[in-house]
Structure formats: C-alpha cells, structure tokens
Amino acid sequence: MQATFSALAEPNRLQIVQLLRRKPLPVGEIAARLDLRQPQVSKHLRVLSDAGLVEVRPVAQQRIYGLRAQPLKELDAWLEQFRRSWDDRFDRFDAVLRAQKETGEKRNARNT
Amino acid sequence: MQATFSALAEPNRLQIVQLLRRKPLPVGEIAARLDLRQPQVSKHLRVLSDAGLVEVRPVAQQRIYGLRAQPLKELDAWLEQFRRSWDDRFDRFDAVLRAQKETGEKRNARNT
DNA sequence: CGAACATATGCCTTGACAGGAATATGCTCA
DNA sequence: TGAGCATATTCCTGTCAAGGCATATGTTCG
Numbered sequence: 362m363q364a365t366f367s368a369l370a371e372p373n374r375l376q377i378v379q380l381l382r383r384k385p386l387p388v389g390e391i392a393a394r395l396d397l398r399q400p401q402v403s404k405h406l407r408v409l410s411d412a413g414l415v416e417v418r419p420v421a422q423q424r425i426y427g428l429r430a431q432p433l434k435e436l437d438a439w440l441e442q443f444r445r446s447w448d449d450r451f452d453r454f455d456a457v458l459r460a461q462k463e464t465g466e467k468r469n470a471r472n473t
Numbered sequence: 474m475q476a477t478f479s480a481l482a483e484p485n486r487l488q489i490v491q492l493l494r495r496k497p498l499p500v501g502e503i504a505a506r507l508d509l510r511q512p513q514v515s516k517h518l519r520v521l522s523d524a525g526l527v528e529v530r531p532v533a534q535q536r537i538y539g540l541r542a543q544p545l546k547e548l549d550a551w552l553e554q555f556r557r558s559w560d561d562r563f564d565r566f567d568a569v570l571r572a573q574k575e576t577g578e579k580r581n582a583r584n585t
Numbered sequence: 586c587g588a589a590c591a592t593a594t595g596c597c598t599t600g601a602c603a604g605g606a607a608t609a610t611g612c613t614c615a
Numbered sequence: 616t617g618a619g620c621a622t623a624t625t626c627c628t629g630t631c632a633a634g635g636c637a638t639a640t641g642t643t644c645g
C-alpha cells in the first residue's frame with residue numbers, strides 16, 4: 362500500500378502511469394512522449410515494476426510496459442475505509458472537542 | 474494529487490492518517506499511540522496539513538488534528554479514470570503488441 | 586559474425602527529507 | 616506574573632533517491 366504511494370509520489374512516475382492508462386507502450390515511446398531520457402525512464406519503470414504497478418512484455422528488442430490493476434484496486438479498497446466516514450461528517454470535531462476536553466480535565470480533577 | 478501521494482508515501486504519516494480516521498486527536502495522543510517523538514509528529518502533521526489532508530483546531534494549549542476529506546476524494550476521483558479500464562481487460566497487451574509491431578515494422582518496410 | 590537498435594545498469598553528484606536533541610512559542614491557571 | 620504544559624521550530628547529521636552520462640546487455644538482420 363505504502364509502496365504504491367511511494368511509487369506514485371514521484372512526478373514522472375505518476376505521469377508514466379497516467380500515460381500507460383490508455384495502452385501499453387515501449388520504453389522509447391514513453392521517454393519521447395514525456396520528454397525524459399531513456400535511462401531515467403527505465404529506472405522509473407523499474408520502481409513501478411517493483412511496486413507491481415506495471416508489467417513488461419518483450420517484443421523483439423523492445424519492451425512493452427503496461428499497467429497492472431491490482432495495486433490500484435488495493436488503493437481503491439484502502440480508500441473504502443474513508444468513504445464510509447466522509448459522508449456523515451468527516452469532521453465531527455465538535456463532538457471530539459468536548460470529549461477531549463473531558464479527558465484532559467481528568468488531570469485537574471481537583472474539584473471532584 | 475501528487476502532493477497527496479508524497480504525503481502518504483511516508484510510513485508514519487500514513488499511519489497518522491489511518492489513526493485519525495476514527496476521530497481527531499491532539500498531537501500528544503498521536504505521538505503516544507504511534508510511539509513517536511512529539512517533534513517528529515508535529516513535523517509530519519505539518520506536511521499533512523500542507524497537503525490539505527489534515528486540519529487543526531486549537532483547544533486550550535493543545536491542538537486537535539482531524540482528517541479532511543477533500544484530498545481523499547480527489548484521490549478517489551483520480552482512481553476513477555482507471556476503474557473504467559480495469560474491468561474490461563486492463564492488459565489488452567495482445568491487441569497492442571500487434572499494433573506496436575506494425576508501427577515498429579514501418580521502419581523495416583523493405584518488403585512493401 | 587558484426588552493425589544497428591532498444592533497453593538496462595553502474596557510477597557519481599546533488600538535493601530532499603527524516604530523525605534526534607535542544608529550545609522557542611503559546612496558553613492556562615494560581 | 617511565573618510555573619507548567621502542549622506543541623512548534625531550529626539546527627545538525629545521515630540516508631536515500633533522482634538525474635546525467637557512459638556503458639553493458641540483448642535482439643534483429645544482413
């Protein structure tokens with residue numbers, strides 16, 4: 362999960378992923394479209410690959426990289442736990458503020 | 474978007490976010506539960522705050538941090554563009570492989 | 586086999602960032 | 616006002632990751 366975040370935290374990698382959304386592409390193509398040097402692209406693809414975000418398929422001397430859904434699905438699942446809350450008031454600050462105040466007051470329980 | 478990824482790429486920050494999912498908490502509480510030093514927690518909260526993932530509410534001398542839904546919603550929206558694809562075959566490699574081959578062959582068009 | 590091409594890897598340098606420890610800031614209350 | 620908390624900030628250090636460049640690897644084709 363956090364591996365996915367790390368991988369996507371890098372701007373170029375995020376772009377690569379978005380670029381691959383449409384269809385798999387060979388390294389050179391990616392480099393060209395994003396105006397990056399080939400070696401860096403290979404390195405980024407390595408990271409994305411390690412994170413499982415991407416998979417390769419060799420065709421002659423080129424390597425076609427395509428997206429893998431799994432990590433994104435996991436990301437989706439991870440978000441689920443938040444979706445529940447954010448509808449019925451994500452910020453029930455008020456409620457908590459009071460509770461917190463109580464807890465904090467336990468310390469000064471001199472007038473109990 | 475990428476700001477969100479960066480913020481969540483750090484393990485402790487990811488934990489903080491998950492911890493705050495239930496309810497807002499003061500800094501000290503966060504530090505205690507995650508077994509982190511207070512200064513580091515403050516720093517992480519700063520980053521999360523800059524990313525809009527978190528918001529503060531001062532109560533006496535403590536500061537209660539709570540989650541903000543917006544960035545997560547954006548993340549959700551971002552995922553949308555992938556959800557479309559990943560059902561109907563994310564990896565239409567085969568299709569592309571052929572197309573790619575053609576394109577690649579243009580160069581060697583000796584037998585045309 | 587040898588040349589041309591596509592991609593991967595290694596080395597180096599630089600900048601960003603996280604943790605540690607000390608300290609500053611802000612608030613409350615007696 | 617001064618003491619005591621809760622939190623933020625600063626400075627320092629070590630680590631790690633990204634880009635640049637050169638080069639290795641692997642593949643195709645004549």
